[in-house]
Amino acid sequence: MTVPPDLLARIRHHAAERPDAPAITFVDFAADPEGAPATWTYADVDRHARRVAALLGAHCPPDRTAAICCPQGLDYAAAFLGCLYAGVCAVPLYVPVPFRHNGRLRALLGQAAPACVLTTAGHASAVARLTGGAGADPAPVVLDTAAPAPPRDVERMSAAQRGGAAATGEVAYLQYTSGSTGAPRGVRVTRANIAHTAEQSGRAFGQDAASVSVTWLPLFHDFGLAAAITVPLHLGCHAVLFDPMEFVLRPLRWLRLISEHGGTFAPCPDFALGMLCDAAEAAPADELRGLDLTTLKALVNGSEPVRPASLDRFTRVFAPYGFTPEAHAPAYGLAEATILVSATPPGARPRVFACxxxxxAKGQAVPAAEGSGDAARAVVECGTAWGQEFAVVDPATLIGLPPRHVGEIWARGPAVTAGYHGSPAATAEVYGRRRADAAPNEPADWLRTGDLGFVDDGHLFVVGRLKDLVIIDGRNHHPADLEATVAAAPGAxxxxxxxxxAAVPVDDGEGEYLVVIAERAEGVVLDELAERRLAARVRTAIAERHGVGVHSLVLVDAGTLPKTSSGKLRRAECRERYLAGRYS
Structure with a gap:
């Protein structure tokens, strides 16, 4: 298979052919509530990346890693690309959170063992304190991404000695997974992986040099890094980004930026659609005046289960502003496959399978009878393959399953990454797998995703996580499905x-039972009678819809449930905390 030109070659091509074309715009809402934009052209991107590469050349050998602890913004892009220009393996992380222990960040720094850490002047002292206590010996050098480098060294880095086809097999960066069912692992992403994913994304979402990507997703997350840096800069697009917290504070800022910049591509997890609808319905009429979403061709929905109600509601609320249902683009991917495995075809309404x-629960996707109501579960497709291959496999026998049978999703293709950093056992468990029904000459090149799904007419439908599955009385229950029922219960x-x-299974030695751990809404205080009434309503809803009893509903304070860096529930950790008595 032909390897596309790598990211550095593409950036240099754009810088030479279209030097003044906008590459990245960061809109700073902390500096100005209306948004203060700062834009780098492709010539700017190339220049800043070479400068950072020159700084790295004096402190970080090519066989070591460099961690990125920058805030969201242009400095982050310069740091990441500077690592690639210098031939240094990047580790995208984040800045320490003030007045917090930052235990996860310390652990990631300890595991990655970087020779240096790239940050900004405003965060240098906090990063230095954190890295000094991370256990590395010697402690990594803290570099300011804005520091000047000798002009001669900057010019030398323009020679592209690390780029080209010969370098595509090199590991470009370590992408630490969010770890929803286990400890985070550093995924080894090669330059070839980046190039193939960018080409696949271009086909899947209709992206080209005229496209505009508008995103708030964090750059240390695989979805955010691809949406703002690796994919758009490879394709020659314009990427517009802002800080995730600014989206949380005022979600409609995102749509306003899409409208102002003619955004064509906008990625988010499913929960963001609900936040946007809530904000729109609560906003004064003049706040949405002039909003134009007609340019938006791909509202990419991924990273968590996609709910039909979310798509329907968003379409209903924003149709008056030019949004069309064909712009919904549910997709499926994971860090181990460089983010993209499948995507809904451009211009097509996502399919919904009423199961x-x-x-x-028995493992088969059978269409529900007309008017089934709560006896049906609507599952939204995650599209078709765009350069990768996927299959659904029985996780016990490792034999491929026919259409409409639920099993583990396996993937293979040129965007599947090179394993886990420093974890050969985990790599052997997940990568390079062979199906039991494979032909004798078929290579062992499958990736086990740990996700459950089924295929119908070539379209992939994802239903849950293998390790999160709740099995009671021999029947499978997907936690996201149970949790949606909890949310829909009267009074919830x-x-x-x-x-x-979080719906979690608990084993008492004689069998599994279901426990639901839920956070109270902020500011809500329930007396004992109110809690009992709510628990009864939840039990009734779960029993009627799923045919399973709830052993107990445990209510905890807001902010108590552990989540990953991308906002996914850590259900296994929720269960462990429950068993340890921390949710009594």
Missing amino acids: DRREL AEALRRGHA
């Missing part, structure tokens, strides 16, 4: 924090 719940919307309920 019979009881049959789905007012009493519970949306998206913060």
Whole structure:
């Protein structure tokens, strides 16, 4: 298979052919509530990346890693690309959070063992204190991404001695997974992986040099890094980004930037659609005046289960502003496959498969009868393959399953990464797998994703995580499905924090039972009688819809449930905390 030109070659091509074309715009809402934009052209990107590469050349050998602890913005892009220009393996991380222990960041720094850490002047002292206590010996050198480098060294880095086809097999960066079912692992992403993913994304979402990507996703996350840096800069697009917290504070800022910049591509997890709808319905009429979403061709929905109600509601709320249902683009991917495995075809409305719940619990996707109501579970497709290959495999026998049978999703292709950093056992468990029904000459090149799904007419439908599966009385229950029922129970919307309920199985030695741990809505205080009434309503809803009993509903304070860096619930850790008595 032909390897596309790597990212550095593409950036240099754009810088030479279109030096004044906008490459990255960062909109700073902390500096100005209306947004203060700063734009780098492709010539700027090339110049800043070479400067950072020159700084790295004096402190970081090519066989070591460099961690990025920058805030969201242009400095982050310069740091990441500077690592690639210098031939140094980047580790995208984040700045320490003030007045917090930052235990996860310390652990990641300890595991990556970087020779240096790239940050900004405003965060240098905090990063130095953190890295000094991370256990590395010697402690990594802290470099300011804005520091000047000798002009001669900057010019020398323009020779592209690390780029080209010969370098495509090199590991470009370590992408630490969010770890929803286990400890984070550093995924080894090669330059070839980046190039193939960019080409696949271009085909899947109709992206080209005229496209505009508008994103708030964090750059240390695989989805955010691809949306703002690796994919758009490879394709020659214009990327517009802002800080995730500014989205949380005022979600409609995102849509306003899409409108102002003619955004064509906008990625987000499913929960963001609900936040946007809530904000729009609560906003004064003049706040949405002039909003134009007609340019948006791909509202990419991924990173968590995609709900039909989310798509329908968003379409209903924003259709008056030019949004069309064909712009919804549910997709599926994971860090181990450089983010993209499947995507909904451009211009097509996402398919929704209404499954019979009881049959789905048995492992088969059987269409629900007309008017089934709560007996049906609607599953949104995650599209078709765009250069990768996927299959659904029985996780016990490792034999491929026919269409409409639920099993583990396996993937293979040129964007599948090179394993886990420093974890040969984990790599052997997940990568280079062979199906039991494979032909004799078929290579062992499959990736086990750990996700459950089924295929219908070539379209992939994802239903849950293998390790999160709740198995009671021989029937499979997907936690996201149970949690959606909890949220829909009478009184739950007012009493519970949306998206913060974990359905976990607990084994008492004689069998598994279901426990639901849910956060109270902020400011809500329930007396004992109110808690009992809510628990009864949740039990009734779960029993009627899923045919399973809830052993207990445990209510905890807001902010108590552990989540990954991308906002996914850590259900295994929730279960461990429950068993340890921390949620009594």
